[in-house]
Amino acid sequence: xxxxxxxxxxxxxxxxxxxxxxxxxxxxxxxxxxxxxxxxxxxxxxxxxxxxxxxxxxxxxxxxxxxxxxxxxxxxxxxxxxxxxxxxxxxxxxxxxxxxxxxxxxxxxxxxxxxxxxxxxxxxxxxxxxxxxxxxxxxxxxxxxxxxxxxxxxxxxxxxxxxxxxxxxxxxxxxxxxxxxxxxxxxxxxxxxxxxxxxxxxxxxxxxxxxxxxxxxxxxxxxxxxxxxxxxxxxxxxxxxxxxxxxxxxxxxxxxxxxxxxxxxxxxxxxxxxxxxxxxxxxxxxxxxxxxxxxxxxxxxxxxxxxxxxxxxxxxxxxxxxxxxxxxxxxxxxxxxxxxxxxxxxxxxxxxxxxxxxxxxxxxxxxxxxxxxxxxxxxxxxxxxxxxxxxxxxxxxxxxxxxxxxxxx
Amino acid sequence: xxxxxxxxxxxxxxxxxxxxxxxxxxxxxxxxxxxxxxxxxxxxxxxxxxxxxxxxxxxxxxxxxxxxxxxxxxxxxxxxxxxxxxxxxxxxxxxxxxxxxxxxxxxxxxxxxxxxxxxxxxxxxxxxxxxxxxxxxxxxxxxxxxxxxxxxxxxxxxxxxxxxxxxxxxxxxxxxxxxxxxxxxxxxxxxxxxxxxxxxxxxxxxxxxxxxxxxxxxxxxxxxxxxxxxxxxxxxxxxxxxxxxxxxxxxxxxxxxxxxxxxxxxxxxxxxxxxxxxxxxxxxxxxxxxxxxxxxxxxxxxxxxxxxxxxxxxxxxxxxxxxxxxxxxxxxxxxxxxxxxxxxxxxxxxxxxxxxxxxxxxxxxxxxxxxxxxxxxxxxxxxxxxxxxxxxxxxxxxxxxxxxxxxxx
Numbered sequence: 126x127x128x129x130x131x132x133x134x135x136x137x138x139x140x141x142x143x144x145x146x147x148x149x150x151x152x153x154x155x156x157x158x159x160x161x162x163x164x165x166x167x168x169x170x171x172x173x174x175x176x177x178x179x180x181x182x183x184x185x186x187x188x189x190x191x192x193x194x195x196x197x198x199x200x201x202x203x204x205x206x207x208x209x210x211x212x213x214x215x216x217x218x219x220x221x222x223x224x225x226x227x228x229x230x231x232x233x234x235x236x237x238x239x240x241x242x243x244x245x246x247x248x249x250x251x252x253x254x255x256x257x258x259x260x261x262x263x264x265x266x267x268x269x270x271x272x273x274x275x276x277x278x279x280x281x282x283x284x285x286x287x288x289x290x291x292x293x294x295x296x297x298x299x300x301x302x303x304x305x306x307x308x309x310x311x312x313x314x315x316x317x318x319x320x321x322x323x324x325x326x327x328x329x330x331x332x333x334x335x336x337x338x339x340x341x342x343x344x345x346x347x348x349x350x351x352x353x354x355x356x357x358x359x360x361x362x363x364x365x366x367x368x369x370x371x372x373x374x375x376x377x378x379x380x381x382x383x384x385x386x387x388x389x390x391x392x393x394x395x396x397x398x399x400x401x402x403x404x405x406x407x408x409x410x411x412x413x414x415x416x417x418x419x420x421x422x423x424x425x426x427x428x429x430x431x432x433x434x435x436x437x438x439x440x441x442x443x444x445x446x447x448x449x450x451x452x453x454x455x456x457x458x459x460x461x462x463x464x465x466x467x468x469x470x471x472x473x474x475x476x477x478x479x480x481x482x483x484x485x486x487x488x489x490x491x492x493x494x495x496x497x498x499x500x501x502x503x504x505x506x507x508x509x510x511x512x513x514x515x516x517x518x519x520x521x522x523x524x525x526x527x528x529x530x531x532x533x534x
Numbered sequence: 535x536x537x538x539x540x541x542x543x544x545x546x547x548x549x550x551x552x553x554x555x556x557x558x559x560x561x562x563x564x565x566x567x568x569x570x571x572x573x574x575x576x577x578x579x580x581x582x583x584x585x586x587x588x589x590x591x592x593x594x595x596x597x598x599x600x601x602x603x604x605x606x607x608x609x610x611x612x613x614x615x616x617x618x619x620x621x622x623x624x625x626x627x628x629x630x631x632x633x634x635x636x637x638x639x640x641x642x643x644x645x646x647x648x649x650x651x652x653x654x655x656x657x658x659x660x661x662x663x664x665x666x667x668x669x670x671x672x673x674x675x676x677x678x679x680x681x682x683x684x685x686x687x688x689x690x691x692x693x694x695x696x697x698x699x700x701x702x703x704x705x706x707x708x709x710x711x712x713x714x715x716x717x718x719x720x721x722x723x724x725x726x727x728x729x730x731x732x733x734x735x736x737x738x739x740x741x742x743x744x745x746x747x748x749x750x751x752x753x754x755x756x757x758x759x760x761x762x763x764x765x766x767x768x769x770x771x772x773x774x775x776x777x778x779x780x781x782x783x784x785x786x787x788x789x790x791x792x793x794x795x796x797x798x799x800x801x802x803x804x805x806x807x808x809x810x811x812x813x814x815x816x817x818x819x820x821x822x823x824x825x826x827x828x829x830x831x832x833x834x835x836x837x838x839x840x841x842x843x844x845x846x847x848x849x850x851x852x853x854x855x856x857x858x859x860x861x862x863x864x865x866x867x868x869x870x871x872x873x874x875x876x877x878x879x880x881x882x883x884x885x886x887x888x889x890x891x892x893x894x895x896x897x898x899x900x901x902x903x904x905x906x907x908x909x910x911x912x913x914x915x916x917x918x919x920x921x922x923x924x925x926x927x928x929x930x931x932x933x934x935x936x937x938x939x940x941x942x943x
Contacts, residue, residue: 437938463585
């Protein structure tokens with residue numbers, strides 16, 4: 126992987142821009158447009174939350190209607206357009222129509238994403254002005270600055286999140302560029318996670334969907350900041366086919382062709398997902414939790430996620446405390462099959478438990494190591510099988526409480 | 535209900551005492567003994583955590599062995615005797631043997647509970663001295679001070695938790711007195727919840743077990759401080775029969791006899807459970823969450839518990855922010871069946887959402903009300919059925935992070 130700055134516009138055939146249209150009180154950029162120079166194959170995964178935001182409902186119907194042929198995505202930060210009733214749905218549709226019109230695109234080729242305040246009507250006058258502005262500037266020099274788009278979708282994210290990978294599919298160079306925003310929020314929103322990956326690969330819709338599901342399953346679905354699932358979470362991938370590689374189809378799902386593409390897509394998603402976890406609200410550390418020796422992968426994932434969402438474990442890590450009892454206790458309530466007498470635990474290079482017995486270890490050295498590192502690995506072996514899973518999270522700090530308690534509606 | 539101070543010793547035929555034996559670094563009382571003047575019928579429920587502490591494993595076997603005939607319970611704070619291997623099991627058994635010997639009780643009549651540090655060997659020399667001390671003082675005046683026992687089992691609890699109820703079973707006065715310790719911990723322990731209820735009611739073992747399960751199901755199983763389940767959680771009830779009421783048996787499970795007793799037991803458990811939630815680590819508010827209009831009670835409970843464990847919701851309440859979007863989002867990811875267009879939400883007297891549409895409300899007034907109250911009620915109606923459930927939790931404050939991050943192993 127090379128530098129990832131302006132990742133989405135480093136993929137040939139894609140333009141992107143970010144502008145300020147007044148949705149964020151800070152006056153920072155808050156509207157992004159990504160535009161392909163041709164119709165793309167698209168696939169998307171959405172939040173499983175029963176209260177889906179208006180843009181999610183719009184996009185679900187759009188994907189159904191078009192079979193996933195899209196050319197652009199419009200993303201705003203500052204207002205989530207969630208729990209906004211029928212007016213919210215009409216507004217989401219209007220945002221797509223206006224973008225199509227401003228960019229001279231056919232109807233039903235624009236995907237819409239929103240993140241920000243819940244339960245407030247979208248200020249459509251600002252959106253209208255913003256859409257004219259992104260459509261104006263995207264065909265200028267500014268349209269090559271993917272970085273500006275990545276910045277425009279940030280809410281309380283501290284850094285923009287971008288990832289770029291170049292690979293080769295049967296001799297043809299193929300590029301993938303992604304951007305994401307994570308677990309920051311403009312109060313009173315949720316920790317909405319949005320991501321877009323664009324690629325010039327030639328791939329059929331069903332194969333793209335299969336690749337996306339596989340990539341998301343072990344990346345975006347394996348991160349947690351605080352266990353809350355947003356009404357707006359969405360991951361979209363657009364594939365233009367401009368790379369001219371042999372078409373990746375469902376027939377090739379077992380082939381190196383598909384594997385090469387999926388592993389590159391997984392790499393992009395992994396970089397973005399870990400960046401989201403690392404930049405979790407108030408986080409001081411990226412925490413990687415691996416559960417091995419589990420009966421099934423689902424149990425390994427459940428156990429790892431239970432540790433990843435345990436406030437007791439996360440506050441201990443914030444306090445640089447090698448508090449392994451909290452990790453074991455979280456695993457113990459996760460529902461995963463464990464053998465208490467065969468469970469072992471490591472924190473970084475320190476083995477803390479071997480076959481259920483606590484080991485003597487240098488607690489001061491462990492504390493000092495935790496205090497110095499911003500990346501912690503915790504590994505548990507349940508001693509009952511061969512399955513494993515890794516999840517990523519962050520610690521729970523005073524800052525998390527501040528961010529989520531001190532901004533008022 | 536009358537005053538609850540020294541609740542357990544206000545039940546005729548029960549003595550209790552608390553002493554300091556050096557397990558707590560603070561030097562505060564840390565060993566409690568409750569003793570009945572005759573063999574009691576006993577029932578208990580235990581943590582579902584797969585990593586059960588040694589005293590839990592000992593008690594499980596004891597209840598199996600004896601069918602639940604007990605006369606005393608020894609409880610220490612300061613060391614959880616959890617993840618202590620085979621030595622831990624031997625130590626738990628030794629604590630029971632020493633207590634039986636010191637109080638001249640038959641073997642297998644003493645139940646043992648521990649709370650405190652995980653993974654450290656129980657200091658049995660201190661325990662030995664402590665047991666002699668509680669056995670000495672329990673037959674003196676001190677043995678009538680149930681309050682001292684309730685204080686001795688505290689860890690980072692701010693207040694002791696006691697509850698007393700007197701009822702009448704077919705003309706006979708029956709008394710129930712309980713004490714509990716909650717979601718405070720001596721680092722690096724978990725938020726262990728221990729509770730003991732004693733009563734002079736005459737009741738058969740199976741009926742007592744049925745009554746306890748019913749009472750716990752809607753009280754202790756409906757509270758959450760941070761979603762973590764301890765390795766040591768235990769609720770024990772001892773019934774001496776000294777009240778001389780007609781024996782409550784399984785044949786009377788449908789009768790007023792059983793109902794009267796179970797409702798009194800539920801009342802004691804509810805007072806203790808709410809006290810545990812209110813005294814959650816760092817809590818500034820008791821939060822009562824009711825989900826109504828659910829398809830099933832299990833779904834109502836799942837939805838309410840998801841709100842109760844949402845860090846986003848809990849930090850908002852700490853910040854006195856009527857952030858209803860977070861409550862809806864938590865319900866939306868709980869797995870409960872919802873109809874987004876028929877969901878309604880109330881916070882105290884403020885209705886925030888009606889049939890899926892946000893209502894205009896006085897956010898400043900809601901904030902001011904939240905800032906003044908230490909007891910918040912949140913009600914959601916999912917609009918799909920008639921089932922309901924209530925759970926209790928607390929808010930998530932800076933103090934929670936401090937308590938759990940700033941004490942080091």
